[in-house]
Amino acid sequence: FAKVILALREDYLHYLLEFERFAESEGLESDLLKKDQRYYLGNFTPETARKVIHQLTERSQFRLEDKLITALVKDLATELKRVRPIELQIVGAQLQAEKITTLSQYQQLGSNPKTALAQRWLDMVVADCGTENIKTAWQILASLTDEKGRRTLRTQAELESNLNLLPISASPRPRVPASLPLPILIGSGLVIHWRQEPEDRYQLVHDYLVEPIRQKFNADFRKELEEAKTKAEKAEAGRIRLLKWSLVGAVAAVVLSSISTTRAIISARNAEKGKANAEVLAQSLTATNLFNSGFEIEALTTALQAEGQARDLAEKNWLEPDTKMSSLTALRQVVYNIRTSNRIQGHSGSIKSVSFSPKGNAIASAGNDGIVRLWQADGTSLATLTGHSGWINSVSFSPDGKTIASAGSDETVRLWQANGTPIATLTGHSGWVRSVSFSPDGKTIVSAGSDETVRRWKADGTLLATLTGHKDWTNSVSFSPEGNIIVSAGEDGTVRRWQADGTPLPTLTGHKDWVGSVSFSPEGNIIASASFDGTVRLWQADGTSLATLTGHKDWVSSVSFSPEGNIIASAGEDGTVRLWQADGTSLATLTGHKDWVSSVSFSPEGNIIASAGADGTVRLWQADSTPIATLKGHSGRVNSVSFSPEGNIIASAGADGTVRLWQADGTPLPTLTGHSDWVNSLSFSPEENIIASASNDGTVRLWQADGTPIATLTGHSGSVRSVSFSPEGNTIASTGEDRTVRLWQTDGTPIATLTGHSGWVSSVSFSPDGKTIASASFDGTVRLWQADGTPLPTLKHSGPINGVSFSPEGNTIALAGHDGTVRLWQANGTPIATLTGHRNSVRSVSFSPEGNTIASAGDDGTVRLWRADGTPIATLTGHSGSVRSVSFSPDGKTIASASFDGTVKLWNLDSDDLIRRGCRWLKDYLVNNPLFLEDASDKLKVCQPEKLRSKAAPVLVRQGDNLVKAGNFEEAVDKFQKAMEWNPNLQFNVEKKVASVWVLQGQDLAIEGNMEEAIAVFRQAQQLEPKVDLNQNTEELDQNPETVARYFAALGKVSQGQNLAEEGKIRKAIAAYKEAQKLDPNLKISAYDWNSLCWDGSLHGYAADVMFACEKAVELEPDNGGIRDSRGLARALTGNKEGAIEDFQAFINWSGSSNEEKSQRQDWIDYLRAGKNPFTPEVIKELLWS
Incomplete structure (x- = not known):
């Protein structure tokens, strides 16, 4: 008998896995997820509900009147004739609390007694929170619902935020935080606490409770509106009375009132504006934190949401510059660095293996739920392969993609077959099969098992050879690319190699713990092995050790090479996937799994990585992050970069002595050659027809935009460091190591030489109106000059200055300091601010076209963005060397940076483009996660998620089909109806779908013995779809509800008989079989069903009573040795020795019996021929347990 019964939600089943090790050590059933170990507790039928209520109350002092029970069940039954246990529990508890035992008392509750009882139960739970917490408790419950009548998931932070938004009446006392009543609501069972990353979430226990909570919420809201209206009317009446007594001061009063009102409105608007900007800033920060924590998809959705909110503020003219840049920077960071492209869910437990098909159009995953699932590369479910009776440890495609093997x-x-059709089952291992792999030609399969062997099979399942050598479990096996070598990994810490015919090769040793995975490089020259010692080891094919890759914080479970062999991916218990170069250099760490990662695989093109984890997800990653546009062409350092005035051309100057021109999209244009040394600086004329370049060769060269040389300006006595055109384009300024600023006409005629600096002059810039020139020097000063060269006040810095720039309005000057700071000055020389953040010298500084953003470039390899008042906004990283120059495009949507790493990078600040990229990235995930898509309707307006609903509708249909299989009929109907709502053009009729669901429900009812209810549901289905087939088990169309109900009721009796026989209740089992035949005389009971009764009945001492079942089974399948074996047992136990020997011999000759079984039956025959009884109590007991 059972001492303890455990009940838990299906979505918590994976927690049972933690119990398995204990179960094994105690000798208990260890496969806790097997279906025959679980009993599904679903919704009650009305009849079952009546029985439950009777059984719970008839022996207690709280007995309910039969009429009340009938009325109660009727009220609780849904459209699908089901009673939800949670609803029965709540209503029943309240009936008991209020001592309602008669129908008349129940009817006094009003027109809707069950809702009234639920409301009173809610009131009691909320009252337990304490008088001072009641309003807050109701606010929390209201926050956990939405206006569409659904439960929502909320973090505690969201609940706290909603306390300030929900319309519950104000109080002079401070608000009670959600943290006070929340534990009480959880303890009552009213609210569920979901433990998640990065924040826990909370949810109402059932949809059923949404309606009474919303009713309470809406009623209180209306009441408070009435109270507010009454207060307003009283206030207005008082104001009128006051005006009657104050006519003399009316004008003054109006004026003062207007001023006061205006101030109040402005103050309120500013407060609202500030709050709105703060929310966007918070969302941007959250997106960054989520991304840094590995929650990439959540980070992208949050960043897109923030950018959408920023756009809303911009439409109101409320958007602050730093808010705009913060949301844009967060979105840019995520878009350009995100790796997670999709997250696929469907398994009900840990996933052990994942594999791409050879064409990359399908993915196979295998899990602890005993299922192989096939998916399209976008995450769309293709097929579910069932047949294994336990965990599946490995899955692999054949080279032609036509066959799938699972271990x-x-x-x-x-x-x-690739479509999921079973082909064959290979048996021979005497323990778990841990790994399976195809040879490159697809003709051979190798498998590795816990029986310490590697087995070779033909593709048709014929066993070729058994390879032995490992001293413990063999965890992984793989062929070399040429198919001539097999490599295996074992828990004995070794990697073993074999020739294809099974001849052993030298063993690879070096790991200090189990080896869990092994893989060949595509060229076959390198072997990678992953171990529980936390390392990945690389070996030459001949066994020579090459390198040891360290970085995982715990054991490494899987290792795989990219198709080109230049990247290695490893997966580990630390929840990460790590990428390495083939020489062992670490490339990247992919985070996001919430538990250990068991398997990793590259797509055939190598651009996507799939990983499978114990968190029940398959995650798809881009093998490389979206590259920031990078212009490569210079053969050395790049010193300067500039946009043309129209923004359609980018020019860069390099240490290779060239000026390179590019289209804005990065397409190369002609290269300007002529300088004999480094080119340090360049500048476009305002009309874009001339380019000036300054070089270490002491010259300034002028070029036409097409690259044709115009002139060479000479005069500097050393390197020329900087060059710039005046706004009108009629003057060129250049600076040099000779400490001068030289002015030239555009034809090269010298105008003037400005002297005064005592060190190299590093940079020169014209004010926007062209009236002022600023020059920056290593002497620590910025000198200002009139356009004709007349000196103006000098700005002094604490060290060498590398760059200088005017704001677009000309009222601010920014300088880039060698001390790592950017300093801002008013044009009259008054200091404004010092910007700190760079860790080394600042080389360049530039204002955005609007003047609200400053960009600086430094030797620390970063570009930093600042607000015009000096507030830091963002840091752009990506260069691998000093950044020497930075420039904004004329539209402000792109920043170009030039670096000593030889590249120019283009940083995208175009929100439209970033949104397009982000939404495109999310598309597959949204389509395959309809709940997330529905939630995105409000949060991701910028992505127009409603346009994806039609594509997501088929996913809802598949989810509905899965719910039908699980017996969740009501939820399935909801899915089907929503699918039709999202895509009315779906090629299915929702009435037919719902009717088919009801048919399955009716069949279940009949199997359970509820004939009348089954017939009622069948008729209900026929009303929706008159031609619906009530019994798909028969070839003809069955439309008689009574006949079909009797058929399935008969099947139910056969199943009941089998269960009774297994329990040893043989007479009851026989009665159940006979009752099945009585219910449906035409029922064809299978040989298997008769054989089950024969075998179990014989073992439990009723061989003579079940002999008729044995004969019927043999009559149906006379050549089945297993069935003959059961009759042989019955014959032996009833004294028919010759008949028993005949049947046991038939079993021995049968191809389906194992050698061990054949040997046992031969012993029985020998005993019988010797006149002995082989079936001692010990043997019978052993057979019962087998």
Whole structure:
């Protein structure tokens, strides 16, 4: 008998896995997820509900009147004739609390008694929170619902935020935080606490409670509106009375009132504006934090949401510059660095293996739920392969993609067609099969098992050879690319190699713990092995050790090469996927899994990585992050970069002595050659027809935009460091190591030489109106000059200055300091601010076209963005060397930076483009996660998620189909109806779908013995779809509800009989079989069903009583040795020795019996021929347990 019964939600089943090790050590059933170990507790039928209520109350002092029970069940039953246990529990508890035992008392509750009882139960739970917390408790409950009548998931921070938004009446006392009543609501069972990353979430326990909570919420809201209206009317009446007594001061009063009102409105508007900007800033920060924590998809959705909110503020003219840049920078960071492209869910537990098909159009995943699932590369579910009776440890495609092999803990390898059709089951391992792999030509399969062997099979399942050598479990096996070598990894800490015919090769040793995975490089010259010692080891094919890759914080479970062999991916218990170059250099760490990662695989093109984890997800990653546009062409350092005035051309100057021109999209244009040394600086004329370049060769060269040389300006006595055109384009200024600023006409005629600096002059810039020139020097000063060269006040810095720039309005000057600071000055020389953040010298500084953003470039390899008042906004990283120059495009949507790493990078600040990229990235995920898509309707307006609903509708249909299989009929109907709502053009009729669901429900009811209810549901289905087939088990169309109900009721009796026989209740089992035949005389009971009764009945001492079942089974399948074996047992136990020997011999000759079983039956025959009884109590007991 059962001492303890455990009940838990299906979505918590994976927690049972933590119990398995204990179960094994105690000798208990260890496969806790097997279906026959679980009993599904679903919704009650009305009849079952009546029985439950009777059983719970008839022996207690709280007995309910039969009429009340009938009325109660009727009220609780849904459209699908089901009673939800949670609803029965709540209403029943309240009936008991209020001592309602008669129908008359129940009817006094009003027109809707069950809702009234639920409301009173809610009131009691909320009252337990304490008088001072009641309003807050109701606010929390209201926050956990939405206006569409759904439960929502909220973090505690969101609940706290909503306390300030929900319309519950104000109080002079401070608000009670959600943290006070929340634990009480959780303890009552009213609210569920979901433990998640990065924040826990909270949810109402059932949809059923949404309606009474919303009713309470809406009623209180209306009441408070009435109270507010009454207060307003009283206030207005008082104001009128006051005006009657104050006519003399009316004008003054109006004026003062207007001023006061205006101030109040402005103050309120400013407060609202500030709050709105703060929310966007908070969202941007959250997106960054989520991304840094590995929650990339959540980070992208949050960043897109922030950018959408920023756009809303911009439409109101409320958007602050730093808010705009913060949301843009967060979105840019995520878009350009995100790796997670999709997250696929469907398994009900840990996923052990994942594999791409050879064409990359399908992905196979295998899990602890005993299922292989096939998916399209975008995450769309293709097929579900069932057949294994336990965990599946490995899955692999054949080279032609036509066959799938799976390896399971049920000691089998199963072969399937690519569409999921079973082909064969390979048996031979005497323990778990841990790994399976195809040879490159697809003709051979190798499998590795816990029986310490590697087995070779033909593709048709014929066993070729068994390779032995490992001293413990063999965890992984793989062929070399040429197919001539097999490599295996074991828990004995070794990697073993074999020739294809099984001849052993030298063993690879070096790991200090189990080796869990092994893989060949595509060229076959390198072997990678992953171990529980936390390392990945690389070996030459001949066994020579090459390198040890360290970085994982715990054991490494899987390793795989990219198709080109230049990247290695490893997966580990630390929840990460790590990428390495083939020489062992670490490339990247992909985070996001919430538990250990068990398997990793590259797509055939190598651009996508799939990983499978114990968190029940398959995650798809881009093998490389979206590259920031990078212009490469210079053969050395790049010193300067500039946009043309129209923004359609980018020019860069390099240490290779060239000026390179590019289209704005990065397409190369002609290269300007002529300088004999480094080119340090360049500048476009305002009309874009001339380019000036300054070089270490002491010259300034002028070029036409097409690259044609115009003139060479000479005069500097050393390197020329900087060059710039005046705004009108009629003057050129250049600076040099000779400490001078030289002015030239555009034809090269010298105008003037400005002297005064005592060190190199590093930079020169014209004011926007062209009236002022600023020159920056290593002497620590910025000198200002009139356009004709007349000196103006000098700005002094604490060290050498590398760059200088005017704001677009000309009222601010920014300088880039060698001391790592950017300093801002008013044009009259008054200091404004010092910007700190660079860790080394600042080389360049530039204002955005609007003047609200400053960009600076430094030797620390970063570009930093600042608000015009000096507030830091963002840091752009990506260069691998000093950044020497930075420039904004004329539209402000792009920043170009030039670096000593030889590249120019283009940083995208175009919100339209970033949004397009982000939304495109999310598309597959949104389509395959309809709940997320529905939630995105409000949060991701910028992505127009409603346009994706039609594509997501088929996913809802598949989810509905899965719910039907699980017996969740009501939820399935909701899915089907929503699918039709999202895509009315779906090629299915929702009435037919719902009717088919009801048919399955009716069949279940009949199997359970509820004939009348089954017939009622069948008729309900026929009303929706008159031609619906009530019984798909028969070839003809069955439309008679009574006949079909009797058929399934008969099947139910056969199943009941089998269960009774297994329990040893043989007479009851026989009665159940006979009752099945009585219910449906035409029912064809299978040989298997008769055989089940024969075998169990014989073992439990009723061989003579079940002999008729044995004969019927043999009559149906006379050549089945297993069935003959059961009759042989019955014959032996009833004294028919010759008949028993005949049947046991038939079993021995049968191809389906194992050698061990054949040997046992031969012993029985020998005993019988010797006149002995082989079936001692010990043997019978052993057979019962087998």
